[in-house]
Amino acid sequence: LWPIVTPVTTITFCAALQYYKWVNYRQPFGATLCILALGFEKWVAVYTSWWWWSNYPPNFVMPATLLPSALVLDIVLLLTRNWTITAVIGAWMFAILFYPSNWPIFAYSHTPLVVDGALLS
Numbered sequence: 675l676w677p678i679v680t681p682v683t684t685i686t687f688c689a690a691l692q693y694y695k696w697v698n699y700r701q702p703f704g705a706t707l708c709i710l711a712l713g714f715e716k717w718v719a720v721y722t723s724w725w726w727w728s729n730y731p732p733n734f735v736m737p738a739t740l741l742p743s744a745l746v747l748d749i750v751l752l753l754t755r756n757w758t759i760t761a762v763i764g765a766w767m768f769a770i771l772f773y774p775s776n777w778p779i780f781a782y783s784h785t786p787l788v789v790d791g792a793l794l795s
Contacts, residue, residue, distance in 0.1 A: 680738050681769040684712065688744060688768075689761075692751065702752040705768075709744035713737060742775040743768040 692704030716737035724730040750764035787794045 676738075677773045680740075681743070681772045684709070684740055685747075685765055685768055687712065688747060689765075692748070693757075696751065702748050705744040705747040705751075706741070709740045713740070736779055738772070739775050739779060740772065743771045746771055 688705035688708045691708040692702075695701045695704035695707070720732050720735050720737065724735050725732050746767045747760070747764040750767065751760045754760060754763075784795075
């Protein structure tokens, strides 16, 4: 559920800010700006909700990495300058790049571990 819901919900905010920045200022970095703001907000929420209040390790509740997907969405708009192509190709690439861009975050949890003589994977 996580790799499906997160791109769908975040691309709506990215598209809204990207539209505003492109129509009013011709600046093709609305999605990247939106993801940076959402990422900062998520880190503030992780630290205040999990670490300060319950002393839970923040690396267990890390937010998803969406910056490569947002950069690709902005690059598609910059190169094509067409909303239709950006909506079709850029949104597809935004969703496809979401899951592989989070692999480095979870790589540490895929290493084998020995607990009480039993190998856990």
